[in-house]
Amino acid sequence: EDKVVQSPLSLVVHEGDTVTLNCSYEVTNFRSLLWYKQEKKAPTFLFMLTSSGIEKKSGRLSSILDKKELSSILNITATQTGDSAIYLCAVGSGAGSYQLTFGKGTKLSVIP
């Protein structure tokens, strides 16, 4: 059974701090790893990673995949209160239909 584990489950930081969120996985037929941000409604897409060692960046957020260690990290620098959300890691797999297995998420709270 495919499995995605995220840590920590929750995190409280002060504005301006840097945070690192972790995601590890065990899946067959790995195709990609994705990060999503979920505030009150549907998750919004952040990154998709398919190649090991290549960092993807978007503003203060960045992510990297380590296929050898079966893991990924999501970094957020200079956090702001608007970064407060649940961050979901998902791994895409499947030889035919593409399916995502989600972790339980990391709830990030940024306090002023």
Add this chain to the structure above:
Amino acid sequence: SQTIHQWPATLVQPVGSPLSLECTVEGTSNPNLYWYRQAAGRGLQLLFYSVGIGQISSEVPQNLSASRPQDRQFILSSKKLLLSDSGFYLCAWTGRVYGYTFGSGTRLTVV
């Protein structure tokens, strides 16, 4: 551009009542379609996926069912809701790019 519509946004239903949630995709053809559920304190769980009209794969045995009567329409149903069916239901689609686009979700409360 492709868009995905899901409705209703919120729903309160009594135990034992039927359920029908609808999802439609525009701007693409032959998408893979998915229903996920997110229960309180848990991650997103894949319920059903479909690679074409009339083709449904179920991931989790339960009292829910799905149908795909048209290429860009995906319906989640139940004949009799249970309290445990409460949660946040998300429809999603994938095209050629390996990423998901989610609908806005339906928050279902079974009372």
